[in-house]
Amino acid sequence: MNAIEIKNLSKSFRGMYALKNFNMTVPMGSIYGFIGENGSGKSTTEKLICGHLVADSGEIKLFGKEYTDAGVRVRVGALIENAGCFPSSSIYANLKMQALNLGLENIDEEIHRVLKIVRMEDSINIKFKSCSLGMKQRIGIAMALLGSPSLLILDEPINGLDTDGMRIMREILVDITKTYGCTVLISSHILGELEKIATHYGIIKQGQMIQEISAKEMESRARVFVSLKTADMQGAEKALKAKFTNVKVEDGYLRVYDVDQTETIVETLLKSGHVVSEVRKNRVGLEEYYVQLMSKGGK
Amino acid sequence: MSQQKITFESPSFFKRLKSMLSVDFYRLFHTPLFYIFLAIAAIIPAMLIGMTNMTGPNGEPTQPLFTNVWQAIAADTPIYGFEGIEKYANMNMVFIFGGIMVSIFIGHDYKSGYVKQLFTTHAKKEDYMISKTLACAFAMASMCISYILGAVLAGALTQTSFAVNVGNLIFAVLGKIFMSLGWASLYTFLNVIFRKYFGISIASSFFFGTGILVIGVGAMVGNTPVLNLFLYGSSVFACLSSTAVNALVCLLTSVFWAVVYNAVGSLVLYRSDVY
Numbered sequence: 188m189n190a191i192e193i194k195n196l197s198k199s200f201r202g203m204y205a206l207k208n209f210n211m212t213v214p215m216g217s218i219y220g221f222i223g224e225n226g227s228g229k230s231t232t233e234k235l236i237c238g239h240l241v242a243d244s245g246e247i248k249l250f251g252k253e254y255t256d257a258g259v260r261v262r263v264g265a266l267i268e269n270a271g272c273f274p275s276s277s278i279y280a281n282l283k284m285q286a287l288n289l290g291l292e293n294i295d296e297e298i299h300r301v302l303k304i305v306r307m308e309d310s311i312n313i314k315f316k317s318c319s320l321g322m323k324q325r326i327g328i329a330m331a332l333l334g335s336p337s338l339l340i341l342d343e344p345i346n347g348l349d350t351d352g353m354r355i356m357r358e359i360l361v362d363i364t365k366t367y368g369c370t371v372l373i374s375s376h377i378l379g380e381l382e383k384i385a386t387h388y389g390i391i392k393q394g395q396m397i398q399e400i401s402a403k404e405m406e407s408r409a410r411v412f413v414s415l416k417t418a419d420m421q422g423a424e425k426a427l428k429a430k431f432t433n434v435k436v437e438d439g440y441l442r443v444y445d446v447d448q449t450e451t452i453v454e455t456l457l458k459s460g461h462v463v464s465e466v467r468k469n470r471v472g473l474e475e476y477y478v479q480l481m482s483k484g485g486k
Numbered sequence: 487m488s489q490q491k492i493t494f495e496s497p498s499f500f501k502r503l504k505s506m507l508s509v510d511f512y513r514l515f516h517t518p519l520f521y522i523f524l525a526i527a528a529i530i531p532a533m534l535i536g537m538t539n540m541t542g543p544n545g546e547p548t549q550p551l552f553t554n555v556w557q558a559i560a561a562d563t564p565i566y567g568f569e570g571i572e573k574y575a576n577m578n579m580v581f582i583f584g585g586i587m588v589s590i591f592i593g594h595d596y597k598s599g600y601v602k603q604l605f606t607t608h609a610k611k612e613d614y615m616i617s618k619t620l621a622c623a624f625a626m627a628s629m630c631i632s633y634i635l636g637a638v639l640a641g642a643l644t645q646t647s648f649a650v651n652v653g654n655l656i657f658a659v660l661g662k663i664f665m666s667l668g669w670a671s672l673y674t675f676l677n678v679i680f681r682k683y684f685g686i687s688i689a690s691s692f693f694f695g696t697g698i699l700v701i702g703v704g705a706m707v708g709n710t711p712v713l714n715l716f717l718y719g720s721s722v723f724a725c726l727s728s729t730a731v732n733a734l735v736c737l738l739t740s741v742f743w744a745v746v747y748n749a750v751g752s753l754v755l756y757r758s759d760v761y
Contacts, residue, residue, distance in 0.1 A: 239760045250492060257608040258496035265606045271599030273513075280516055285603050287508040290501060330603060337492045340606075401630040 190215045190249050190338050191236060191368035198231055198264060204222040205231040206394040209245070213372055218364050218386030221374040222477055228394040229374040231270065233342050236372075237265045249338060253421065264336035266344055269291030270327025273315035278307070278326055281315055282333065289334045301329040305359055315439035321352035328359060332367075339363070344378055353380060360384055380417070381475040390480060409471040411447050414440040416457060416465040427452065497608055506613045509604070510621035514591070520625055523587040527580055527629035528636030531558045532574055535586070535640040551575070555641030556650045556726055559634060560658040564712045564723045566704030577662050578697065578721045580633050581669045584626040585691030588673035589672035591625075592618060593684045596761055611755035615678070617749045619671045623744075626666035652727050661724025661736035668717045675747035678754060682761065697721070706719065717743055 190235040191213035206228045213219045223229050234240045236247060236254065247254040249263065272281040273277055279298060302308045305325040312317070318326065321450045324344055331339055345356050357380055364371055364384060375381045388405065390398045400408070416439070419424040427434045431452070433444035443452055453463050471479070497505070514520050515640060535558055537551050551572050559570045576713045595601045604614065650751055680687040697718030704713055713719035720739040723732050 189516050203604055237602070239602060241757060241759055250494070252494065256494070256496065257502065257610065258494035260606070261497060261608040262492065262494070263606055267602055267606075269599060271602040272518075273594060273598050273600060276516065280512075284512055288505050288604060288609065289607055290497065290505040290508075293640060419623070453696075 188215055189248075190217070190250060191219075191231070192246075192248040192251075193236075193432055194246045196232070197229075197243045198235060198240060198245065199243055206235075207350065209391075209394060210396050212399060213370060213389075214366075215250070215370055216368060217373075217387045218290065218371045218373065218385050220378075220381040220388045220473075221372055221389060222378065222381070222392065222473075223391035224288045224481075225376075228389045229391055230342055232391070233265070233267055233340050233374065236340060237263070237267060239267065239462055246474075253474045261334070262337040264331030264333065264338070264414045265340040265342075266324070266327040266331045267340070268362050269313075270323050270330055272315040272330070275314060277314055278300075278302070278318070279311045281326070282330060285345065286332050286333050291334050297333060300393060304332060304363065306355065307311055307327045319352075321348050321355065324352075324356065325349065325359065328356075328363075332363065335369070339369050339371045339373075341371065343373050343374055343376065343422060345377050355376070355385050357383065362380065376475040378477060379472075385473075388473070390477065393482065396431065405473070405476060410444055411468070411470050412442045413446060413449050414442050414467050414469055415452070415456075415463050416440060417461045417463055418460060423456055423461045426456060426461060428433055430455050462467070488737060499613075502608055502610065503616060505654065506604075506609055507620060510617050511624075514625060515622055518553045519587060519590055520579075520621065520628075523583060523625070523629055524632045526583055527632040528639075530634055531577075531580055531637035532582075532640035534558050534638060535644055536573060536644055547692055552646065554647045554649060555637055556624075556655055557649070558637045558641075559655070560662065560725045560728070561722065562726050564709065564725045565753035566700055566709055566719060566722055577633050577659075578718070580626060580662075581665065581717075581721060582692060582695035584622070584666070584669060585673045585695035586688055587625060588622045588670060589677055589684075589688040589691045590599045590616075592674060592677040593687055596681050597684060601759075601760060605760050606750055612748065612752040614755065615751045618674045618747060619667070619744060622670035622674060623667040626670055627663045630659070630663050630666065654726055656731045657728035657730060658724045658726055661728055661733040662738040664733065664740050665717065665721045665724065666740075668720070668743040671744035671747040671751075672717060677749040678751045713741060 189212050191211060193211040196206055196209040197204065209228065209232065221229050230238065235242055238255065239405055249259045252259045282298045283294060291297050292365055299308060299415065302311060305328050307322065307325055315326065328344060345353050348356060361384055363368065381453060385402055387401050389396055420436055420441055424434055424436060427443055431443050431446055435442050446452065447468055449466055453466060456463055534551060535555060556574065559577050561576060565573050625660060672694060676690045676694065677687045700713055700716050700718040714723045714735055716741065720736045723738050
């Protein structure tokens with residue numbers, strides 16, 4: 188069973204399509220990294236799943252059921268854009284209201300549980316408006332975790348955070364996904380962070396899904412390359428191009444794509460009188476994979 | 487990573503409504519807004535009655551606004567058109583200030599983004615409408631009681647007459663309190679319609695709360711009971727000569743409009759984006 192299944196979903200705002208015949212499949216138990224440029228339709232998709240927007244057409248199913256089904260919705264937790272909290276109320280009061288909304292029992296116990304997950308047990312009485320951005324995002328996640336949801340939807344939870352905030356947030360997300368085993372749909376621009384936790388990816392462009400791929404599949408598809416440095420990069424490039432088809436200078440390194448025989452490359456350079464100062468075997472990461480996919484027009 | 491075994495149990499309408507009501511009442515009792523408006527409701531009649539015994543610049547007694555404390559609660563007879571401030575300035579004013587309170591209460595749902603949390607989970611649009619209507623009706627009914635306490639206290643301090651037919655008074659007060667439901671549903675509806683425009687929500691609530699439309703029609707067609715079909719009309723109908731019929735008319739009008747506004751408001755929410 189898939190946690191989310193979207194078929195031919197369309198949504199327009201004043202005649203402009205934000206999503207057009209959009210399809211998406213999020214396997215149950217996965218951590219689904221949802222990637223796309225600004226305005227590509229990520230937030231619109233998430234808001235539609237959460238029932239905040241009304242679709243023009245199409246179908247959304249959560250765990251095989253209609254997404255409006257109250258039984259399914261009670262299993263969904265979300266952080267869309269920002270934590271929807273009352274600024275003048277304390278963290279406790281805000282969490283209590285959501286716990287009441289969910290009809291939870293043992294509310295205080297549950298509030299302490301989620302605050303512990305996001306490492307904010309000691310901040311329970313602070314007013315929401317006094318919290319930093321990082322704290323607010325964590326409160327948003329705590330709120331989404333109330334009632335142990337089976338599906339967690341997180342819209343750019345890392346955005347705007349400083350390095351330390353990002354580290355804490357990543358640790359929290361890893362903790363949530365490993366410990367609680369719920370399906371997570373997470374959108375982010377910070378692909379390096381996403382790569383560390385996602386098991387599946389969906390890449391959206393101009394309101395259409397251009398590729399859905401598992402992390403394993405992406406790894407097997409990702410191009411391997413050997414990157415190296417020499418004193419004379421231009422001469423070395425010329426020498427390598429005589430033997431290898433795909434040689435490029437990128438980011439101050441000489442890259443030989445689709446080849447993993449480091450020895451042959453080093454031998455070729457030595458024979459042509461180039462001393463190799465640094466050599467590394469590599470694989471194209473999510474960020475480069477994404478850039479390459481986009482530069483190909485998403486085909 | 488282990489996969490959760492998921493069970494789906496659809497909460498019944500009453501369970502959903504109970505959850506939503508718990509949220510709204512918790513919020514009502516834990517924010518200063520409600521208490522500020524209770525205080526406002528008590529201060530208004532106190533000021534009106536205080537004006538009754540005022541003197542002119544040369545110490546001469548002025549024309550008293552009320553000869554009786556209970557006239558600050560309701561007019562002697564139902565007068566739909568405007569016939570002077572003393573006939574207009576009574577407990578119906580609670581419904582004007584109540585409208586502002588409802589606008590702020592609901593407006594904060596949208597302004598803070600809390601409404602996202604509500605609608606992401608199992609809450610249905612009708613749950614939201616009904617719960618907001620009931621919580622705000624309770625708040626307005628409480629304001630009515632606060633208004634009465636303010637009037638009684640000010641009356642006692644100014645030694646204004648308390649003479650009244652108790653039965654009529656009880657039916658008048660009951661009628662006004664019943665009207666809280668209808669007014670709360672109107673304001674909830676207006677705030678749902680103008681949810682993206684906080685200022686317009688408040689202005690529209692104030693505009694309808696004054697009863698200006700019914701007053702205008704009343705001035706043109708005269709004192710006709712047909713105007714009891716409307717919220718302001720029934721609110722005026724709850725007067726110091728009220729009987730059980732007046733209270734019943736108020737109850738029926740109030741419930742009728744509450745059903746209409748809740749149904750239309752839910753439909754609007756279902757057919758449009760939440761924010």
